[in-house]
Amino acid sequence: xxxxxxxxxxxxxxxxxxxxxxxxxxxxxSAAEKLTVLLSTIAFFxxxxxxxxxxxxxxxxxxxxxxxxxxxxYTAYLFVSAFYLLLLALLIVFRNQIIFNPAARFISxxxxxAPDEENGK
Numbered sequence: 001x002x003x004x005x006x007x008x009x010x011x012x013x014x015x016x017x018x019x020x021x022x023x024x025x026x027x028x029x030s031a032a033e034k035l036t037v038l039l040s041t042i043a044f045f046x047x048x049x050x051x052x053x054x055x056x057x058x059x060x061x062x063x064x065x066x067x068x069x070x071x072x073x074y075t076a077y078l079f080v081s082a083f084y085l086l087l088l089a090l091l092i093v094f095r096n097q098i099i100f101n102p103a104a105r106f107i108s109x110x111x112x113x114a115p116d117e118e119n120g121k
Contacts, residue, residue: 034110041106060084 060080067076091098 037110038107 064077064080067079
């Protein structure tokens with residue numbers, strides 16, 4: 001208790017400054033980690049979509065050739081395109097359940113974790 005009040009205030013301000021610096025560093029690292037997870041997930045799904053589209057094109061051509069053996073070639077490819085139009089219509093109708101809700105859930109879980117979950121408790 002023999003210390004001067006100004007020395008206590010200086011020490012307290014130094015501790016507070018160090019605490020704020022550490023909190024800022026923690027926020028930066030946490031943001032970097034979450035951004036890395038988000039970008040890697042986006043890159044993974046982009047590659048998955050690209051490979052899926054390429055595969056879908058070849059499967060579509062194969063089904064078209066296979067159907068062309070039983071019906072007229074134009075009709076066969078028309079059936080394949082009608083199937084994809086039906087899939088597109090279903091995707092548009094159920095876009096919230098298939099696309100938006102899972103994406104929003106993933107992003108909200110990623111960025112809005114409770115502090116207990118971040119520490120592994």
